[in-house]
Amino acid sequence: MPCKGTPTPCSPLKRLLFRFVLKIFYGSIVVEGTSNIPKTGRPCIVCANHSNSLTDALLMVASIPAKERNMLRLTAKATQFGHRTFTSWLIESAGTVPMKRRKDYTEGESTDNTDVMQHLMEALELGDAICLFPEGMSRYHPTIAPLKTGVARLVSDVLTRNRNDPDFEISILNCSVTYMHRQHFRSDVLVTFHPPMTFTPKVNPRFILPADAPTGKEPLMSMCHSNPAQISSGTIDSPSWDLVRVAKLAARIYVPLGTRMSLGDHVRVVRTFLEAFKAAEDGPVDEEHLEEDEKTPAETAELAELRLDLNTYQDQLVRWGIKDDRIRRRPLPRHTILSRMIVRLTWSICLFAISFPGLMLWIPVFLTTFYAVHNFKKTGPVFDTWDEIAQYKLIYGLFSGIAVWIGSALITFPFTMVTFLLVPALMWMTLRWLEDAVAAFRAFTALLRLLLVGKPTLRDMHSRREDLHARVIRLAVQTIGLPEDPEAYFARQGGKEKGRVRGRWESGSRYFSIKRRRKRDWNETLRLYDIVDYPKEE
Incomplete structure (x- = not known):
C-alpha cells in the first residue's frame, strides 16, 4: 500500500512524557499482542473499552510501539477543548479530534459531527490509525456500556469512498484494557491487542453503501456485534x-x-x-x-x-x-509467628529509614495530589467522578513532581547540575524502597492479627x-x-x-x-x- 501515514512532529517526546507519568503511577503496564497491530500506512481504527477517562487515551499512545505506528489520532469529547488548562492543551497538542456528544449539549444546540467524520475518513485514507472508544463515554461501572455504531458506520463510509480501489483495506484493532485498581498508586494494568478484523471493498461488498443511501444500518450489524464480544473477552466485564x-x-x-x-x-x-x-x-x-x-x-x-x-x-x-x-x-506456632514478625518489622524499619530522605521530596507530591482528588470527589457522585481520579492524580502529580525537581535544583545552587540528575534518581529509588517497606509492614500487621485471632x-x-x-x-x-x-x-x-x-x-x-x-x-x-x-x- 503506497500510504505512509501522517508524520507526527515531536511524537517521540509526547510518547516519552505519556510513558513516564504512566510508569510512575502504575506499577506494571503489561502489553500483549503488539504483533497484531497493523503497520504504519495501513488504515486502522483502534477500539478500546473506556473506564479511565483521559488515562485510557494516554495508555493507548504509550502502548503502541513507535516502530509499529508513527501516528495514533485520538478523539475526545468536544467539551474538553478550548480551555486554558494543561489537560486541554495536552489533548489539542496531540492532534486530537473533538467529538460532540448529545448529552453535553442542551436541546436545540448543534451536535453535528459531519466535519469530524470527514476529517477521520481523510486521516484513514492517508494510512493513519485513529483511536475510538465505542462506548461513547468513560464509565465507572464494571460492565462495558453498549457500543455505539459509529465505528461500523465509519468503516462503511471509508469503504464506500474507496469502492473503486480493490486493494484498499481498513482494519479494526480491538483492544482490551484492564486496570487492577484504576485509581490507586502503583497498581497494575493489562493492555491486550486482539487480532485485527480487516475489510476491503472486494471481500466485503455488503458494507458498501448504495449511491443514493446517506447511511447504512442492517448490513453493519454483524460488525457491531463482533466488537463488544472481542473487547469483553480480554477484560473483566461484570x-x-x-x-x-x-x-x-x-x-x-x-x-x-x-x-x-x-x-x-x-x-x-x-x-x-x-x-x-x-x-x-x-x-x-x-x-x-x-x-x-x-x-x-x-x-x-x-x-x-x-x-x-x-x-x-x-x-x-x-x-x-x-x-x-x-x-x-x-x-503457625506462636514462636514462628513472633520470629517472622521480628524479621518483617526489622526489614520494614530499615527500608523506611533509607527511604526517609527521598520521602521529603515525595511528601509535597502526595499532599498536593490528595488535596486535589479530595476536592474533586466532592463535585459529583461516584458514577460521575471516580473514572477521572487517575487522570487528576497523574496531572497534579506530574506538576507537583516537576516543581519539587526544579525547586530542589534551584535551592542547591551552585550544585544545581548534580541535583538536577540526583533528585529524580533518588525519588525513583525511594519509590522502590517504599513499595518494599509497605509490603513488609503489611506482612508484619497480618502476622500480628494472626496472633490476635x-x-x-x-x-x-x-x-x-x-x-x-x-x-x-x-x-x-x-x-x-x-x-x-x-x-x-x-x-x-x-x-x-x-x-x-x-x-x-x-x-x-x-x-x-x-x-x-x-x-x-x-x-x-x-x-x-x-x-x-x-x-x-x-
Missing part, C-alpha cells in the same frame, strides 16, 4: 462490583499466592470465574431457559450458594485484615477454607475447564514477557531490581491494606 470481588477471591483460592503467572493469565483466570458466576446472578433458571443457559437449576443454585459463601468468607477476612493466603496454611478460630476458618477450595477446584476443573494443577501449569505457560519471572534465581534477583518491584500478588497496590472492596454505586 454487571456488578460484587461479582468482581467474588471472582477475584475464587481466582486467589484456585491459584495460590506466589504462583509464577503473568498478569494476562491472572486476568483471564478471574474473567473465567466471573463468567461462571454470572450464570447465578439472577438465581436458578426455569425450564424454558435451560437450552440457552446450558446449566440445570441445581447447578445454577450451587453456583449461587458458592458465591454467597465466598462473599461471607471474604467479609470475615476483611474484618480481621488477613489475606486468604494466611488461612490457606495450617495455623487465635488458633481455635483460625482452625475453624481453615476448615471452611478447605471446603471452599474443594468447591472452587471442582468448578474450575469440571465445569469451566481450567487446569487441574494451576501452579505447575502457569509456571510452564508463556514466555519471559514483562510481569513474569522464571526460576528461583531470577525471582530473587528481581526483588532488588531498580526497574520495578517483583510482586507476588497482582492485586497489590501501595497501601497498608489489601483492596478487595469498591465504593458503593448509589
Whole structure:
C-alpha cells in the first residue's frame, strides 16, 4: 500500500512524557499482542473499552510501539477543548479530534459531527490509525456500556469512498484494557491487542453503501456485534462490583499466592470465574431457559450458594485484615509467628529509614495530589467522578513532581547540575524502597492479627477454607475447564514477557531490581491494606 501515514512532529517526546507519568503511577503496564497491530500506512481504527477517562487515551499512545505506528489520532469529547488548562492543551497538542456528544449539549444546540467524520475518513485514507472508544463515554461501572455504531458506520463510509480501489483495506484493532485498581498508586494494568478484523471493498461488498443511501444500518450489524464480544473477552466485564470481588477471591483460592503467572493469565483466570458466576446472578433458571443457559437449576443454585459463601468468607477476612493466603496454611506456632514478625518489622524499619530522605521530596507530591482528588470527589457522585481520579492524580502529580525537581535544583545552587540528575534518581529509588517497606509492614500487621485471632478460630476458618477450595477446584476443573494443577501449569505457560519471572534465581534477583518491584500478588497496590472492596454505586 503506497500510504505512509501522517508524520507526527515531536511524537517521540509526547510518547516519552505519556510513558513516564504512566510508569510512575502504575506499577506494571503489561502489553500483549503488539504483533497484531497493523503497520504504519495501513488504515486502522483502534477500539478500546473506556473506564479511565483521559488515562485510557494516554495508555493507548504509550502502548503502541513507535516502530509499529508513527501516528495514533485520538478523539475526545468536544467539551474538553478550548480551555486554558494543561489537560486541554495536552489533548489539542496531540492532534486530537473533538467529538460532540448529545448529552453535553442542551436541546436545540448543534451536535453535528459531519466535519469530524470527514476529517477521520481523510486521516484513514492517508494510512493513519485513529483511536475510538465505542462506548461513547468513560464509565465507572464494571460492565462495558453498549457500543455505539459509529465505528461500523465509519468503516462503511471509508469503504464506500474507496469502492473503486480493490486493494484498499481498513482494519479494526480491538483492544482490551484492564486496570487492577484504576485509581490507586502503583497498581497494575493489562493492555491486550486482539487480532485485527480487516475489510476491503472486494471481500466485503455488503458494507458498501448504495449511491443514493446517506447511511447504512442492517448490513453493519454483524460488525457491531463482533466488537463488544472481542473487547469483553480480554477484560473483566461484570454487571456488578460484587461479582468482581467474588471472582477475584475464587481466582486467589484456585491459584495460590506466589504462583509464577503473568498478569494476562491472572486476568483471564478471574474473567473465567466471573463468567461462571454470572450464570447465578439472577438465581436458578426455569425450564424454558435451560437450552440457552446450558446449566440445570441445581447447578445454577450451587453456583449461587458458592458465591454467597465466598462473599461471607471474604467479609470475615476483611474484618480481621488477613489475606486468604494466611488461612490457606495450617495455623503457625506462636514462636514462628513472633520470629517472622521480628524479621518483617526489622526489614520494614530499615527500608523506611533509607527511604526517609527521598520521602521529603515525595511528601509535597502526595499532599498536593490528595488535596486535589479530595476536592474533586466532592463535585459529583461516584458514577460521575471516580473514572477521572487517575487522570487528576497523574496531572497534579506530574506538576507537583516537576516543581519539587526544579525547586530542589534551584535551592542547591551552585550544585544545581548534580541535583538536577540526583533528585529524580533518588525519588525513583525511594519509590522502590517504599513499595518494599509497605509490603513488609503489611506482612508484619497480618502476622500480628494472626496472633490476635487465635488458633481455635483460625482452625475453624481453615476448615471452611478447605471446603471452599474443594468447591472452587471442582468448578474450575469440571465445569469451566481450567487446569487441574494451576501452579505447575502457569509456571510452564508463556514466555519471559514483562510481569513474569522464571526460576528461583531470577525471582530473587528481581526483588532488588531498580526497574520495578517483583510482586507476588497482582492485586497489590501501595497501601497498608489489601483492596478487595469498591465504593458503593448509589
